[in-house]
Amino acid sequence: MSAAQPSATVVKQAIQWMLRLRESGPDQRLQRKCEQWREAHPEHERAWQRVLSLHQDLDLRAIPGAGLALHTLETSERRLHRRQALKLLGGAALIGSASWLSKDLQLLTDWRSDYSTGTGERRSVTLPDGSLLQLNTRSAADLAFDARQRLIRLNHGELMLTCSDAQANGRPLLVQTRDALLEGVNGRFTVRQRDDCTQVSVSAGQVALHGAGSSALHWLDSGQHWSIDAHGPRVVEQPDMDAAAWADGLIVTGNMRLADFVAEVARYRPGFLSCSDDVADLRLSGVYRLADTDALLELLPQTLPVRLHQRTRWWVRLERAA
C-alpha cells in the first residue's frame, strides 16, 4: 500500500492550501485554485482529504465547553514537564502523585477503579468466583471480594453479570449502585447507573433487590425491567430498547424516541451528538450495530426525514431534512 501514501512534499502543500483557505475567509478565486491543485493528481486529493480530516479532529472551536481547553492544555503541559524533570530525568524527589487529585470528582473515578472502559469500549472479565462481568462503554466498577461477600461496586456506566456459584462458598454475589443493592441469585442481569436512577433488567434467573431498610426485599424476575430511584423501585412495563443487546454489539429499539436513541448512540462515540427539537419525537424500531456508529448514523436518513449536519467528526447533529 505504500505507493498510495502521499509524499511529504504533497502533504505539506495540502497543509498550505488548507491554512490559506482558512485564513482568507470566503475567496472563490482561491477555492478554485485549490480545487485545481486537488484535481491535478490523485495523490493531491488523497493528501487533501487526510489533512482536512485531521484538521477537523483537532478543531476545538466547535465543541461546547471547549473554552477551557487552551488553559487546561497549557497548564497541564507546564506541570507535566516539571514532574518529568523532577522525577524521571533528575533526582529522587517523591511526592505522592495521587494525593494531588481531588478524589470526589466523578470524572476521575475510572482511573481509580479496578475495571473501567473508555468510549465505545466493552470489556469482559471472569471474576475469581467464575462469574462473568461485562462492562459496557464508559463504565467503571470496583471489586471487593472477601470472606463474607462478593461485592461489585458500579461507579458509573453499565454492567452485565452472569452469575456463577463455582467458588461462592456461601458468599452472596452483590452489585451496588448509588440507588440500589442487588443480589444475583443465579442467571444473568444488566445494571445501569443513570443520572437519576438505576435500571435493572433480568435476562435469566432471579435478582433480589435489598431495600434501604433491612426489611424490604423485592424479587426481580426473568424478563422484567426495573427502575430504582429515591422513591423506590418500580417495574418498567414496555422498555423502548433491549437492555442487554449491547453485549452483542447491538442497539435494538422498539418504538424509541429519536432523542433517546441519539442519547444512547452518543454513549458509544467520542464527541457531541444531538438532534434538533423538531425531530426529537420521531420514533424508530430496528437493530443497529455499534461497531461503526458513523455508519449507523448514515443509515438514519434512509428511514427517517432527517439529515446529518456534521461540523467536525466530533460534532454531529440530526436535523429535519429540507
Place this chain on the structure above:
Amino acid sequence: MSSQDSVHTLYSEHHGWLHNWLRSKLGNAADAADLAQDTFVRLLQRRDQLQLNTPRAFLRTVARGLVIDHWRREELARAYCEALSHLPEAQAPSAETRELLLELLERIARMLDGLKPKVRRAFLLAQCEGLSHKAIAEQMGISLRSVERYIADALYHCYQLRYEDEL
C-alpha cells in the same frame, strides 16, 4: 525464540525490578502494579522482535512513556478541574461533557507531545481560540511568517502521527 516467549522471559526476570522502579517514580504501589502490567501488555502487542541486549533499559523506555501518559492524564484532569472551579455554576458543563472534553484534550495533548513550546502555543491559539495568524503573531510578539511556519509544522507533525501506521 518467539516474541511471546521472550516477553515471558522478560516478565519473569524483570517484573519485580520494573515494579520497584515504577513505584519509585509514582510513589504508589497500585499505580506501579498497573503500569508494570501495561508495560508487558504493550510489549506483547508489538509485531517486531524484541531487542534483548539491554532488557532493563528497554523496559524502562517503554515504562517511562506510560508513566508520562499517566501523569498527563492526571495533570489534565487537575488543570481542568481548577479551570472549572472558576466558572459560575450555571456555566459548568455536565459531567458527560467534561468527560468527553477531557478525553479529547488528552488525545490532542498526546499528539502535540514533542513540539516546541512556541509551535505548540501558536497552534493551540488557532485551534482552540480560532485566532487568525495575524492575531496570534501580535499576541505572541513574533512575525506573521513564523506563525504560519509554526502552524504548518504542527499540523505536519500531527499528520505524521495520525497516519504513521499506514506509512
